[in-house]
Amino acid sequence: MGQVIELKHPLVKHHMASLRDKHTPPHIFRDLVRRLTLLLTYEATAKLPLQPIEVETPLTTAKCKVLGARIGLVPILRAGLGMSGAVQELIPQAEVWHLGFYRDESTLKPVEYYQKFSEHPPELALVLDPMLATGGSACEGVEMVKRWGVEHVSMLCVIAAPEGIEKLSKTHPDVDIFACAIDERLNENAYIVPGLGDAGDRIFNTLQR
DSSP states (O other): OOOEEEOOOHHHHHHHHHHHOTTSOHHHHHHHHHHHHHHHHHHHTTTOOEEEEEEEOSSSEEEEEEEOSOEEEEEEETTTHHHHHHHHHHOTTOEEOEEEEEEOTTTOOEEEEEEEOOSSOOSEEEEEOSEESSSHHHHHHHHHHHHHTOSEEEEEEEEEOHHHHHHHHHHOTTOEEEEEEEOSEEOTTSOEESOOSOHHHHHHTOOOO
């Protein structure tokens, strides 16, 4: 069974305060998403498989360990792009593949508009999306990653609504969900409350003026 892990670290709570603030400008917002993603990645990769190697130090040889599996990052476009760079800082050899969804505002259902996968899937995948709201895009994204052939999938998000967690957990009970904060609920328009607004608009500075 997958786990739902909400980060409790003081640094997470500190950065979340600025991330939620509507007065935080886009360039600061992007940097906060990056910092929070670094903390999420640290937690989400705690059980990655390792394999032993031996390296030469300036004095002798040392028995070490390195990552023992191919790792794929799957940012859900467009907001997930704001997270992928931070994960690559910690796992520079990770492969990056993309899925694109937009939300049909009349049905609140995800609509796929882009997919880029290879013929050879990695063993593990981290699906990235700053916001887990209704869970529609997350469920569709995870389903596509599994159909691709990835055996182990985790979901990383900055904030999550209980409704989205419940939907993803029921649809994909084997998937671990990592979030910096689990918020109160969705409102009548399926936005997370108290939330932080539209993460994609705030990352890419495309808010309506």
